Amino acid sequence: MRDLPAFKLLKRYGFGLLPYSLAKNEKQAIEAAEKMGYPVAMKLISPQASHKTDVGGVRLDVKNHIGVKLVFKEFKSIARAKELGLGGVLVQRMARKGVELIIGGKRDEQFGSMIILGLGGIYVEIFRDISARLCPITRSDVEEMVNELKSHPVLLGARGKRGINLRALEDVMLKTCKLMEKENLKELDLNPVIFDEKGGDLVDVRMVK
């Protein structure tokens, strides 16, 4: 489960989401973008394209209505060329700049719901720098999880950069555990969730029931 249905489920669990809207045509896309304010991100929604970036279906930092119009046209031609059904275009307010984290959930055969935290990008891909706990967790568990990461200085602030808002991170993590347990999800990716000193923005989600 991804995109809108997944967003809706997240909302029910009290996750703060960036404003988003599914546009069926250019007009709707522009209206949505004007309402939430530029810049926006646009994502091609198709039941056949599970990896949006692989088909070129993600555009970031779209700055005005001309851009929105152009991207929408592009998505239509991509869909046509790749023979994908176009379910619409997701317009989403651009996330803040900050530290990209991956917050994940997994149902372990032995231990049940668990949660993982890692720094996005190469840290998690190459160094497998992740920490994990069994659900439910407490705020001090999150603190420990952060400190366990080899990359924790990036989260806590280093070389003149401010650290991320740990309180906001804790909130997201506690909610993630609740979601994992209540919905008995098999797998969950909140990836990335971008944090700065003020808070965090959840950009993309993928769930497996």
Next chain:
Amino acid sequence: MMKGKEKLLENLRYVFEPKSIAVFGASPTPGKLGNVVMKNLVLGEYAGKIYPVNPKYDEVLGHKCYGNVLRVKEKIDCAIVVTPAETVPKIINECGRMGVRGAVVLSGGFSEVGRNDLEEELAKAALRYNISLVGPNCLGIYNPYARVDSNFNPAYKSGRPGPGSISFITQSGAVGACTIDIAAHYGVGIAKFISYGNGSVLNEADYLEYLENDKQTKSIILYIEGAKDGRKLFEAMRKVNRKKPIVAMKAGKYGKAMKAAKSHTGNLAGNYLAYRAAFRQAKVTEAENFDEIFDFIRIFNQPLPRGRRVAVITNGGGMGVLTADALEMHGFSMPELEEKAKTTLRKMMPGYVNIENPLDLVGDAGVGAYEKAIELAMQDKNIDSLIIIVLYQTPRIDERILGVLTRASDDRRKPVAVISVGGSYTEEKRRVLEGYGVPTYAYPLAAVKALEKLTVYSEYRKTLK
């Protein structure tokens, strides 16, 4: 907890402290399991009654052998079973009818070879009569306090440790057998040894709960390959570790990744990650490899340190430096001793000894210098733990140092770890000290890592108050 489980845990006393034991499959033929088990009981001076059971013989090792257990008229507390798997469920049923409430099934041939049916039958029989059954497919138990020993490795090939305070729960018989042998070699005493194999009636979590209330057990080693019930294990670890420190190791870490995983997380989070999470959350000390199990558990007989300030006392500068590096790397500090301690030391020591931390007593230090330095560090308000490096290669160190180190280890004001690096002479002294319960290490890093685990556990215990 279920009523039945409580009863089973209670009945484990018939396994660990039986007044009488029946050995099913007892044999007079050397080399047979049924012979080794009998020998270990008889030669190990088990004080209770022994009833060999085997229709083929009239007598085994001087004990009357019974063709059928039903002919034994006295009460039997525990059955040790080494007969082929097919015969075991029936034996357990018979035992149940006779009022036997403890059983150790060493025989293999159950779920581990796909005979889940036999194992279910076995478990059903045990549960019907509330028999605390250890196994099947295991080495069973060893309790040096009651001299009960079901380990089927001959005593002349595998040493048996004496009574002590460390208990050991292991899924693997082989790992258990080696550890017992090593413990015996170093003179490290144990409280209870439990190799539970397939764990069909009682598993790792149950044994942890049992040991929580076992008087002789002060610390616990848990070696696990795959838990029977992870959640239950987690809860048991968390509960027991508050009272008695657990050193846990998970083997088979990198087996199969989650092939079916559809998400990023699914790919990243192999099975071991869940164990690691459980260990960290339960605050148990994780040993990442086999060596660490033994390194870590030995220091847990020491008092818990108040903080991370360590005094290093050495008769070799270089080893002091190596230890200082390791301490630094593990988040310890080495503050200066209090003024009055420094003054005392200055008066006492030759002028070329620098009074600092690490305190290098230099190569011609005698036993007396150690004794005084240790006492000062024990009293010193700036110091939480002591690392004492003794290089036996030097001319003036003699046997009396063993007494000094043992007294330091028994002192209980502050934890002590001893480092002695060297060859066979040193190795011999290390063994003697281990036998006296002094945590002694062959290398600086091993000692520092162990002290770090003790310190982290101490910090955890403080949060409980």
